Structure formats: C-alpha cells, structure tokens
Amino acid sequence: MIDEQNINEIELDRFELFERPQHNFALDRRDFLKGFGLGIVFIVPVTRALAQQRGESGRGGFNQSLPNDVGAWIHLDEDGRITVFTGKVEVGQNTRTTLTQSVADELHVPVNSVHLVMGDTDVVPFDMGTFGSRSTPTMAPQLRKAAAAAREMLIAMAAEQMKISPADLRIVDARFVNHDKSKTLTLAEVAKGRKLVKVIPDDIAILQPKDWTIAGTSVTKVDAKDFVTGAHQYTTDIQREGMLYGKVVRPSAFNATLISADTKAAEAMSGVKVVTDGNFVGVASSDQQTATKAATAIVANWKASPQPSNAELFDLLRKPAANARGGGEGGGGTRPQGSIATGLAAADKKLEQTYTVAYIAHAPLEPRAAVAEWNGDKLTVWTGSQRPFGVRSELAEAFHLSEDKVRVVVPDTGSGYGGKHTGECAIEAARLAKSAGKPVKLVWTREEEFTWAYFRPAGVIDVKSGVKNDGTITAWEFHNYNSGPSGIQINYDIPKTDIRYHAADSPLRQGSYRGLAATANHFARESFIDELAHAVNMDALEFRLKNTKDERLRGVLTAAADKFGWGKAKPAANHGFGISCGFEKGGYVATCAEIALEPATSKEDPKNRRVRIVRVVEAFDCGAVVNPMHLKNQIEGSIVQAIGGALFESIEFKDGKILNPKFSSYRVPRFSDLPVIETVLVDRRDIPSAGAGETPIVGLAPAVANAIFNASGVRLRSLPLVPRGLEVKS
Amino acid sequence: MARVTELNVNGKKMTVDVDSTASLLSVLRNDLQLTGSKYGCGEGQCGACTVLLDNQPVRSCITQVARAAAKQVTTIEGLAREGTLHPLQDAFIKADAMQCAYCTSGMLMAAAGLLKKTAKPSRDEIIEGMNGNVCRCGTYQRIIDAIQIASGTQAAGLQPAEGVRTKEASR
Numbered sequence: 095m096i097d098e099q100n101i102n103e104i105e106l107d108r109f110e111l112f113e114r115p116q117h118n119f120a121l122d123r124r125d126f127l128k129g130f131g132l133g134i135v136f137i138v139p140v141t142r143a144l145a146q147q148r149g150e151s152g153r154g155g156f157n158q159s160l161p162n163d164v165g166a167w168i169h170l171d172e173d174g175r176i177t178v179f180t181g182k183v184e185v186g187q188n189t190r191t192t193l194t195q196s197v198a199d200e201l202h203v204p205v206n207s208v209h210l211v212m213g214d215t216d217v218v219p220f221d222m223g224t225f226g227s228r229s230t231p232t233m234a235p236q237l238r239k240a241a242a243a244a245r246e247m248l249i250a251m252a253a254e255q256m257k258i259s260p261a262d263l264r265i266v267d268a269r270f271v272n273h274d275k276s277k278t279l280t281l282a283e284v285a286k287g288r289k290l291v292k293v294i295p296d297d298i299a300i301l302q303p304k305d306w307t308i309a310g311t312s313v314t315k316v317d318a319k320d321f322v323t324g325a326h327q328y329t330t331d332i333q334r335e336g337m338l339y340g341k342v343v344r345p346s347a348f349n350a351t352l353i354s355a356d357t358k359a360a361e362a363m364s365g366v367k368v369v370t371d372g373n374f375v376g377v378a379s380s381d382q383q384t385a386t387k388a389a390t391a392i393v394a395n396w397k398a399s400p401q402p403s404n405a406e407l408f409d410l411l412r413k414p415a416a417n418a419r420g421g422g423e424g425g426g427g428t429r430p431q432g433s434i435a436t437g438l439a440a441a442d443k444k445l446e447q448t449y450t451v452a453y454i455a456h457a458p459l460e461p462r463a464a465v466a467e468w469n470g471d472k473l474t475v476w477t478g479s480q481r482p483f484g485v486r487s488e489l490a491e492a493f494h495l496s497e498d499k500v501r502v503v504v505p506d507t508g509s510g511y512g513g514k515h516t517g518e519c520a521i522e523a524a525r526l527a528k529s530a531g532k533p534v535k536l537v538w539t540r541e542e543e544f545t546w547a548y549f550r551p552a553g554v555i556d557v558k559s560g561v562k563n564d565g566t567i568t569a570w571e572f573h574n575y576n577s578g579p580s581g582i583q584i585n586y587d588i589p590k591t592d593i594r595y596h597a598a599d600s601p602l603r604q605g606s607y608r609g610l611a612a613t614a615n616h617f618a619r620e621s622f623i624d625e626l627a628h629a630v631n632m633d634a635l636e637f638r639l640k641n642t643k644d645e646r647l648r649g650v651l652t653a654a655a656d657k658f659g660w661g662k663a664k665p666a667a668n669h670g671f672g673i674s675c676g677f678e679k680g681g682y683v684a685t686c687a688e689i690a691l692e693p694a695t696s697k698e699d700p701k702n703r704r705v706r707i708v709r710v711v712e713a714f715d716c717g718a719v720v721n722p723m724h725l726k727n728q729i730e731g732s733i734v735q736a737i738g739g740a741l742f743e744s745i746e747f748k749d750g751k752i753l754n755p756k757f758s759s760y761r762v763p764r765f766s767d768l769p770v771i772e773t774v775l776v777d778r779r780d781i782p783s784a785g786a787g788e789t790p791i792v793g794l795a796p797a798v799a800n801a802i803f804n805a806s807g808v809r810l811r812s813l814p815l816v817p818r819g820l821e822v823k824s
Numbered sequence: 825m826a827r828v829t830e831l832n833v834n835g836k837k838m839t840v841d842v843d844s845t846a847s848l849l850s851v852l853r854n855d856l857q858l859t860g861s862k863y864g865c866g867e868g869q870c871g872a873c874t875v876l877l878d879n880q881p882v883r884s885c886i887t888q889v890a891r892a893a894a895k896q897v898t899t900i901e902g903l904a905r906e907g908t909l910h911p912l913q914d915a916f917i918k919a920d921a922m923q924c925a926y927c928t929s930g931m932l933m934a935a936a937g938l939l940k941k942t943a944k945p946s947r948d949e950i951i952e953g954m955n956g957n958v959c960r961c962g963t964y965q966r967i968i969d970a971i972q973i974a975s976g977t978q979a980a981g982l983q984p985a986e987g988v989r990t991k992e993a994s995r
Contacts, residue, residue: 186924186961314917321925322913324860324900328926331859339854382850383843459864459872459926459960508862508926509960540865727920727963734962757869757958765951768964 133171134251134290136244138236167219168197168240170248174268174282176201176208178237181221182229183213184506185480185514187787188724189229191316192309195720196234199301199308200241202265203281205316213482213504223481225512225606227679227785230720234783235300242301243294252284303718303779310779312723317506328508329463329478330537337465338367339382340526340536341389343375344546347398347750348603354395360388368392369529376522378530402601403748408450408554411576415597430592434558437569437590441560443629448556449618451577451813452744453549453602457762460508461543462519466526467533473500477520478507485517492521493528511735512606513547544755549745550607551600553577555618559588561626565640574615576600581612581678581792584619586641602747608732609788612678613739613795617813620674620796625809634673634800635660644677646715646778650684651675653713653774658686668692669708670805674796680784681716682776685733685793687769689801694819697742697761702819705802707737707767713774714790717781729773729790736794737763742817761817828889833858834902844890848882849873851889852899860900860929864958871957874930874937875899881937883956900929903936912936915973923961931957935971944975 169177178197184190190210198205211217213224221233245265252270253260256279262272270279303310320326345352355375357368366388367378375394379385402410438444464477473495479485479502486502489495507514523536538546558571569590574582579595595611607613627637635655639648655661655673665671668691675684688709694700710733719725742761746753754760795813803809806820826844830837833856840855852858852875861884864872868883875884876898877891903910912935915921922928931954938945938953945953950971959967972978 186926188923312920315920315922318917318922319909321922321928322909322916322932323904324858324929326925327859328862330863331853333857333859382854383846457960459870459924459958460862461864507924509924511960537863540867540870723920727923727966730965731923731962734964735960756867757865758867762958762960763962763964764958765955765964765968768951768968771965 131171132287132289133169133285134244134248134288134292136168136170136240136247137291137293138167138240138243139293139296168237168244170244170281170285172282172285172287174207174280174285176203176281177211178208178240179211179218180233180237181213181215181218181483182233183224183480183482183504185224185478185510186508187224187229187728188315188721189224189233190506191313191724192230192720193234193237194316195309195311195313196238197241199306200238201245203268205308205313207268212506213479214501215482215486215503216501220483223484223515225480225515227681227788230783230785231680234720238300239296239298240294243298244292246298247292247294248281248284252279255279255284303783306718309720310718310722312721315724327505328460329465329476329505330460330508330535332465332476332505332535334465334467334533334535337533337535338378338380338526338530339385340376340378340523340534341385342522342536342542343377343389343392343394344542345373345398346396348401349750350396350398352394353397356393359391359393363388363391367526367530369526371525374522374525376526378526378532378534398750401748401750404452404746407552407601410601411552411554411598413598415599432590434569434571434590434592437588438558438560440562440568442563443626444558444560445622445625445629446556446558447622447625447811448554449614449621449811450555451553451614451617451739453552453604453747454607454739454743455544455549455745455760456511456513456547456607457544457757457760458509458511458513461538461540462514462547463535463537464520464523465533465535466520466523468524468527468531471495471499473524474503475501475520475524476503476505477517477523478510478514479504479517479520480510480512480514481516484515485520488517489520489524493524511608512550512610515606516548518546540757541755544760545752548603548605550739551577551604551611552602553611553614555614557618557622559622559626561630563630565627565630565632565637567626567641572619574611574618577614578611580610581615581676583677585644585647585677586623586638587643588641602745608735609678609791612676612789612792613736614813616674616676616678616792617795617799620676620793621799621809621811624672624674624796624800624803628803633661638673638675646682647675647677647684649776650682650713650715653776654684654686654711657713657772657774658709658711660686665804668805670801670803672797672800672802672804674793674800676789676792678789678792681714681786681789683715683789683793684713685797686711687794687797687801689798689805691805691820698816698819702816702821705741705798705816705820707741707769707798709770709772710794710797711772711774712790712793713776714786715776715778716784716786716789718779718783719775719777720783722775722777725775725786726773728786730771732788732790733771733794734763734768736791737767737769739813740795740798740815741767742814744814744817826890828893831856831889831892831897832895833897834899835896842889844888844893846889847885848875848887848889848892848897849884852884852897858899858901861933862926862929864927864930869956869958870927870930871934872927872930874933874957876933876937876940879937879940881934898933898936900932903932910936911974912939912970915970916967918973919966919970921963921966921970923963927957927959927961931959931967935967935974938971939975944977945971946977947972
C-alpha cells in the first residue's frame, strides 16, 4: 500500500532534473469551461520551467478533463471578483498571501479582491507539489504573467467599451481610468455578460521587483481572521452528511504481516463496520469513541522479523544500498576536482572527522487526516498534503481507478515541513468509506503520526581536509551516507574537492524534511570549517571570508556578524559564540549564536549542564523580498524548529517499533527554549526571489555546536548535540 | 453508563447526549460542531485543544465531559463578542503570530486564561504560562509579542523590545 520507491523518488528526483519532451498545447475547452460561470477566463500556457518541474514526476498523469499544458488560470467574474487557480497548497509557509500579492500587484487591484483556489485537483492545473521552495520562484512569475496579460487584455476591452484608446487607459485600484480621470469603468462592468477565454502570450513582461507596490510589503495573512476565530476548516474539521469515524488497527511492528484477525467482538458492536483487506484492518463507526473501542477489541496476530535499533544505525548506513537508486557515487555531488592527495600534501595541517545526524520527526501539529467520500465510482478525498496530484495518483492506483475518477482537495493545512508528501491516510479513509458506503473521516493519532509517517533521514558524514598555516584550504573530501545530497556543494574556493553522496538502505521509512539534507551537510561542513580555523588559530569569521569570494555569501556573513557584534567582545563566563554560513535553493544564510552553560534542568541528567541558546542573529538573502513580515516569521520559525534537531530531537527505535512516539517522550522546542532572535533581511531587488521556507533552517545547528566548543572546549559531532545536557569533564 | 445531556458553552445552553467519559474535545468537535478547538496529541502535552472551564484553561482532550457539565465552557468560537474580535485576536493578527495556525485556537485560549489570572504578565510569566502550548512552526516570539500588545505591556504597532528584531538592511 505504501510506495517506498516513490518516497525515494521524490527525495532524489529534485536534484536530478531531467528533460522530458514538452507536451503540445492542446486545450479541451468544453470540459474545462463548464465549471466557470460568466466572465472572462485567462489561461496561461505552461512555460519551460514549469514543464521541467512536471518532468520530475516519475508517475502521475494529467487530469483528463483539464487542459494539458496550462500553468494557471485566472477568472474574472461578473461581479469583478478575481479568482486564481493554482495547484500549490498552503501549509503555513504563507504562499496563499504572497501569491495573492503578486497577482494584485500586476492587476493593480486590492489584495482583498483576489481569491486563490488552491490544491483542488478537479479545478486547478496540474502541479507536482508544494516543496523545494519552488512556489515563489516558479509559481509567482507564472501568476504574474497571467495577471499582467489579463490586465492588458482587460484594458483593451475596456477601451473598446469606453470608445477611447487603450494607451489612455490604466487600472488603478480595480477601476479603469483615463488620463484625466474623466472616464472610469469597473472590472465588473467589463466582465458583465461576457463568456470569454483568452489564452495569454507567454512573452508578456512582468513587473520588476523595483516596481512592485503590493509585493514587497508586509501584507497581513489574507485568512488571518479565520485563523484567530477558529473558523478556518482544516481537513480534521470537515463534516459530511452521514459521515463515520474511522480507526485503523496497526501492525505490531514495521514490515509485519497479518497472520489472523479476530474481529467478532468488534463486529458485534452496534453500528460498527469492520474492514479487512490483505494487511489492512480497520473499522468505521458513527462516533469516534466507538470506533476506537471496536479497533481495540480486534485481536490481530502479526508476524514481524527482528529489526535494527539506534545502536547499530550508523554502521548500517555506511553499507551501500542493495539497489541504489539515483544517488550513489556522485549523486548530487560533482566529479572530483583534482587530486585530494595532492591537495593534502600542500597542507600544513590535515584533519579528518565524522559527523552523524539522527532520524527526526516532522510532528506537524495537525496529524495526517482525510475525509473520503464515494459517489458511485467517483472518489473525493479531502486531505492535508503537499502533493494533491501525487495523492490522487496513489488513490487511483490503490483503487484501480483512472485519475479523472479521483478528486483530491487540500484545505489549507496544519503544516507539513516536507512531511506530508504521501497519501497513506487518504487511502485508508477511502478504503473504509468504500466498504461502509458512507463518507469516513480518519484522523491519525499523535502516536500514529510519530510511527507510521516518515522521518528525516539519519546520516553519517565523513570529512577530510587540509589547510595551510595562512588559512588557505587545500583539499576537501566529503562523503554523505544516506542523509542526502541537498546542500552538499561548497562555496568555498578549494582547488581539490571530492564530494559524494552514498545511498544506503534506511532501516526506517524516510523522506523529505524542511531543507532536506542541507541541515546535515551544513552541520558537518560548517562544524568542520570551525575545526580547521581553530587548527590554524584563525578567527572563524575571518577564516570563512578568506576562503570564499562568493559576494552574496560574504554579504550575509558580514551582515550577521555586524549585527551580532562578532569580534567586538568576548563571551561572558560559561557563554560561547559560534558562526556558520551556507547556500541552498537560491538563498544565502549566515547565523551567529550565543549559548550559555547552565545547571541542568529536570529534562537533563543532573550531572550534566543545560545548553541554553541565548541569542541568534541570522542574515538571509533570497533575492527580492516579497513580504518582509512573513519572511521574518519564516526565518524565526526555521530557527526555532532547528533548535529541536540541533539540541534534543531524536527518534528512538528498536525491532520495528518507535520507542518515543509522543510529545511526552519526544521533546520539541517550547516557549522556554526560545532565544532572542534577530533577523537581518538582505533585500536584493536586483535578483529574482527565491523560496524562503527552508534554507533559514540550516545554519543554527553548526553555529550552536561551534558556540558550545567556544564555551566548553568540547566538540560535539552528532545531532542532536545535547539530548541529556552537556557532559562535564571532572 | 452515565450520560451528559447538557453543557453550557460560550454562554449558551446546549443539548447533547454523550457518554460521560467522552473527552470534552470530542464532544465539542463532533457533537456540537465547534471545530475551532484542535486535536494535537491526546495527552495534554501540546495545548491545541485548550478551552476555558470557568475561566481556567484546561486541556479538553484529557478532560472528561462530565467535568464540564456544571461549568461555563469557553471555546475559541466564544472569544470574539458580537463580531468584535477579542484584543488577543487582534494582537495575533498584528504580530503575525501564526503560520499554519493549527495551534492558534489553543494559544489564544491559553493566553486568555493567562490574562484573566495576570492582567499584565511579564515576559517570564508569559513563557511560564504558555509553556504547555506547542507551535511547531516556531512563532513563539510573535505570540509573546501579541500577548504583550493585548495586555498593554507593549504598545500596538511598535517594534518589539530593542534588540529583538532589526530593521532590514536594504541594498
């Protein structure tokens, strides 16, 4: 039921873009237009960039009832309301508001006159998914083009209606006005009575960041009021007529096989429907409490084989994968540049170290949830997912349906962080609904989410390097086992490099996590850079600046260091300072951290000391900033989330079971872990915007590890760094 | 089995017919369609389900409905009065104190409970009072800002305390 191969494909595809033939633009207007009422529809043919993104999919066809090669569409209705249709989804990264800003900017209309329909596979264009920080760099320009072309076409139509020259007409605040404002017309007056489809040219010019008026400003979240009043409906809140509540009986361990299931007691309960199908056992009932009781009453016998535990993890990951896919030697890395041996021979000091990172859980506060409803052979599923079309493919496959018989609707979701790419809960709900003959809601418990979702990959990283006494790095050999190739590249100027990612057989199910392996690779690289600087007695900032000519990297390093006051004062007793920098997905980041060693709290071993992060300064450059307030919020949030993985989060497992599948045993960052956070936005209006939801997460762990060394003289090389506090040498 | 047949929620008497051991959260969400309170963990560890019982914040996921029967229950749906947002709700919007917002109802109710007990909490009192509520998106600083705005310990619209965040470095 769960497609492991597909998980790997998602993880790896993104770093190995391959060209596929572009589809011909063929529009089936009849089916597609049925959904729209009167007004004007503007259609954007897909561009090369988006076609390429689609090509990443190893599977997942197109909705037969929708036009094939359309990137987006915008509908202006008779009341002057603008509706934009996109396959992207909102999971807390604020893309609903930033995309709305981009459209409003081009159309010269207020933000509140634009409404986005997102992630509903029956009405939006195909989209590979919302991940990889792609919405801002690829979807925003698509929507801008659509809006810009719509604006020009509308002006032409209005000019004709007003019997004046289009050159004399502009849109100002959702009205057409001529030069002396003697003649005006509303958008509604132009749309009235029309039923038009306009295919927009792809070569339309869009506003450059320096000319933005609505983008580039701190517009409030468009649905903020619904959020603060509890009115927003997440998947978990959806109710359907006659809806039942589902519950799945989980296997005793990962990879277990069902031997037998005694369902008599459950079936005897009033109104309970029991479903068994292969390895699947579940129930549905008109109330949640009864569903849980019935599931508990089922006696299932599972057969599971012995499986590895944390203790063996890192040895296992060093073994090559049985069937390495995509990654392997050079996967995500590059061809070796020159000879490492020669590079090392030129060095005064040679260093070699190993770093490790643990599996961690996304733990989105809204667990996986789905509401499934069958109408004849047509299946509709509401579910929180970053890949509505991917989930549609999974459902079509699981139930042997063609994709046009499956509709997936993604309400704005209670976060994902890369953890909601798959459709397991949707499939389970649909299976229960099929047998029950009624809609079924299934909400995973926290324990199920911690156990049956997938994890950020664990990994082992070996680094070897040499440095001259003047601080010049001469060689760089870097091997990442299992955690992934993302962010593995360096932007230090090193003549001899050998950088590789090696796929392994992960004992746990693993997949994307905010920033992917960039966190692991930055942790290893930036910790090791600190060790090299220390080896030649150089300041950590000076050492980094000496080894990179990358202007944007130098820019964020200097901005963060200035704000932090790096080099200005020595840390107080038992405090330490650390710095790191990096680049990923078009964003440059530099992080300075101050930590303090304090007496252990109840969460730590009383013999150890608590590491408290006192202050974090992070500078970020992602090109032109679309919404400064929300960008700061994303950076702050990334830093807070990063604290968990850096200091204490770790999935513990043994024999196919997760040993800490609860918030009471898996510690996540809380208010009391919050440092003072200062962000510096380097707003580059001369550079196209990159996505910003991920890269700000990568700098914290190495900056904190380096600060711990600065305070204590102890090098910690495993994430999490101090799950039980910092051991104090007597 | 004992049943609960009446609850007082957001100032209104509501008729239900539920097992007295059912969780208050499931009754609010599934029987009364008050879905603003969220399930996050089921063990009282994340605070997404926080509601007020006689003005005291409780975790409705581990509160049996029987305990709420003779009390005033206030949920997120009852925080705004006659269409006017509660000062905390306004402040959450001003401070952008949310991302996915799944924790927001619980945060608001916990903060409302905190302000009923301590009208002008210090930063440390906010941290202590709110520490049982998890925001996985990590918007804690903004939630603190919002509570300070709402309680008048920080003027609305002002930047947070010196050194908390900086102006942009434009180029």
